[in-house]
Amino acid sequence: MRWTSALAIYFLFWAFSVFFVLPFGVKTSDEAGVERVPGQAESAPHEFNAGKIAIRVTIVATILWSLYMLNFTYGWLTPQMIDPLGAWNGVEYAG
Incomplete structure (x- = not known):
C-alpha cells in the first residue's frame, strides 16, 4: 500500500472517530452546576x-x-472469513 493511501485511510478513521468520541465526557450546564x-x-x-x-x-x-x-499486513481477518452468505466464494484474497 502506498503511503498516500495509508494517509487517506487514517483521515477516514480520524473523521469516523470524531463522531465516536464527541458524546463522551460532555457535561450539560445542569450537570456542571451552572x-x-x-x-x-x-x-x-x-x-x-x-x-x-x-x-x-x-x-x-x-x-x-x-x-x-x-x-492489512498480516491478513488476520479476510472477507472470506466473515462472509455468512458465501458471496466471496471463489474470489481470491490479494493481500
Missing part, C-alpha cells in the same frame, strides 16, 4: 474544549488505524 444562558437547550454542552477532543480523537483513530494496517 445556570443556563437564556435560550440554551437543556442538552447543550456547558463547555467545548476542541483541543482535548482532538487529542482523544487522534488517540482513538491511531489505535483503530494501527489495527487496520496490521490486519
